[in-house]
Amino acid sequence: MCTISFLSLISISISLFFISLNFLLNELVYFLEWEVVSLNSSSIVMTFLFDWMSLMFMSFVLMIASLVIFYSKEYMSGDININRFIMLVLMFVMSMMLLIISPNLISILLGWDGLGLVSYCLVIYFQNVKSFNAGMLTALSNRIGDVALLLAIAWMLNYGSWNYIFYLEMMVNSPSMMIIGGLVVLAAMTKSAQIPFSSWLPAAMAAPTPVSALVHSSTLVTAGVYLLIRFNVLLSDTYLGQFLLLLSGLTMFMAGLGANFEFDLKKIIALSTLSQLGLMMSILSMGFYKLAFFHLLTHALFKALLFMCAGAVIHNMNNSQDIRLMGGLSIHMPLTSACLNVANLALCGMPFLAGFYSKDLILEVVSMSNINMFSFFLYFFSTGLTVCYSFRLVYYSMTGELNCGSLNMLNDEGWIMLRGMLGLLFMSIIGGSMLNWLIFSTPDMICLPFYLKFLTLFVCISGGIIGYMISNVSLYFINKSINNYSLSYFCGSMWFMPYIATYGVVFYPLSMGGQVVKSFDQGWSEFFGGQVLYRLLTKYSKINNLLQNNNLKIYLLTFVLWIFILFSFLLFL
8 A cells, every 4th residue: 555655646746746837937827616516506616726836835745745655664564554554644645735725714624624633643643641642732732723713714704705815915904804814823823833832743743753754844834834825915014924923933943942952853853843834934924925935845855854864763773762872873874874964954054955045045035134133133043053953963863882772773774764765865955956946936136245145154054063062072061951950941841831731721721621511511501401300390290190090089189179279269259
């Protein structure tokens, strides 16, 4: 089943890519309307939007999904239910497809909820307490966004249609449209894990690594960014955009800071995803939606590769994820290490790799834009932190001596996993320049002073040097972090957000719900509702039954009673 799914998805992906090029070069947009049911002149119509953006995004999602499924053939080979796993991944991809091509909030909600439901099933795939807790946090955090979308759908009844794409630009200045914009931004913030909904994203690492590669590159977490790209006119030069810029900048900073304190390999990569999502959201909130989409695609390529390499390392390390137990992997696993290094350098923005074209362009546009000093600081400092934790990861895993047990057979012989990784390695190298030429076909002049032009490069180099130095003299810095334990704990635990979310989203709402059910549904409502009605009906039906038993004594008693009543009545008259 893995091979069939891989071949089908990769062929559809290639076809869609060439169709998207045709749409891009000829500036085509197709609306496809399918009449699902028609009854008494009332029809339910499903609308699909095909333009270069939706087709290209679908092509990238399908390509990454196909390589992930191919990779899973070996990674999940010990699972006897591998076909069920592949079916879940395919359902996940189909939900994403529906979300991408929908210009209608109702059909978007179908894909949106499909993603939430299937992601819950995938997060709890390895059935243990940790996975169940992570799945519950993921599902309940995403429900907030689902409710926001439902409210937006209810509010859009004012307009007579749910096809927002037709009248978005007309209504941009109306307060009514801003309410819809606010609800959509809230939904996108929960799905793309912006502050204060960030805690579910590292928790979702309980899922199998191939799922993480798919979820954290091109599907679940990017759904919010993609939805806001479609609603981009509501963000440029509005208070909504400024609010989102602040929160996404803080998310980027918080995730970069947290990754420098983390020792779990998958969580470091998850926090780097969170940081990049903050970058996409922040540039989108400034009105540059094409740049956000460009970074969305390039990030999908190298992040999927990064997760695949991490999966191969974890697989060889007997499922150990602690980077302190790694070391010397470049000697034992040279091919995997090469892929990991390329993906890491692409993430850092190494010139001429995929990440460089989008990140460098974003930072140069930020330097040209009229933004405040705080946002400017968050952009550049977060970029430095990205390089810092990437070099720290390379230091711990690639250099030095092997720190794990001698029973681990470290080698590069997982050829199926390697083929999946090499496909993405090729795209991580050429993908950025190819997309740059396609999306920004007309060259733009970016005129910056020398120190601003080289600020990006300076921040990256200094971040890398600091990351390497902190790791190299780690004992000194570990002592320092123990001395400042409160600060280290604050930075390393995502500003206490997992605790706040666990209590605020899961524990207290569920316990309050339990109390409400106990007191009202099973308490007063039962006492004054169903139970009291049942008791009264039982009582009166017994009396009625007694009266209808043809008992002579009852008839005589009744007759005497009636005579007494009649006599009393006559007496009073």
